[in-house]
Amino acid sequence: MTYFLSCYNTAPGQDGTPSKKKYTKKMEVCELKYSPVGDVLALACKDNLVHLLSVLSGYKHTAVCRGHSSHVRAIDFSADGAMLQTADATRELMHWEIVTGRRLLNSAQFRDAVWSTYNCMYGWSVQGVFNNSEGKLCTHISWYSLLCC
Numbered sequence: 001m002t003y004f005l006s007c008y009n010t011a012p013g014q015d016g017t018p019s020k021k022k023y024t025k026k027m028e029v030c031e032l033k034y035s036p037v038g039d040v041l042a043l044a045c046k047d048n049l050v051h052l053l054s055v056l057s058g059y060k061h062t063a064v065c066r067g068h069s070s071h072v073r074a075i076d077f078s079a080d081g082a083m084l085q086t087a088d089a090t091r092e093l094m095h096w097e098i099v100t101g102r103r104l105l106n107s108a109q110f111r112d113a114v115w116s117t118y119n120c121m122y123g124w125s126v127q128g129v130f131n132n133s134e135g136k137l138c139t140h141i142s143w144y145s146l147l148c149c
Contacts, residue, residue, distance in 0.1 A: 036116040044072030063101030087120040
């Protein structure tokens with residue numbers, strides 16, 4: 001899927017005043033997910049960014065989550081729709097504030113977070129699954145189940 005993002009360049013022009021030149025950026029979408037309420041669409045693209053769009057405003061671009069070193073492969077919204085967790089191809093797990101796209105750095109605060117989905121392969125709920133008895137990183141999990149009593 002290809003996504004066309006229309007943006008405005010607000011960098012100062014030659015005369016020092018901000019220009020409002022519109023440009024369109026073409027990106028390949030790797031993952032997309034709607035928030036639990038359906039008011040936000042998160043698009044993870046090959047440019048290593050997660051673009052947040054307001055559904056209620058006609059898919060207006062509202063924020064960008066920057067910080068991944070590779071393309072994002074999984075997106076999960078918190079159950080209340082206030083936070084986002086993303087995992088990329090280099091096994092980085094990051095957390096974000098939905099309104100601003102600001103990265104949330106204190107990972108311990110997400111230990112007990114409730115997520116509307118859990119597609120990220122990494123995180124508190126799967127901690128320790130990837131290390132085998134020899135201390136090497138497992139590269140493949142064929143089956144995983146959590147039994148609740």
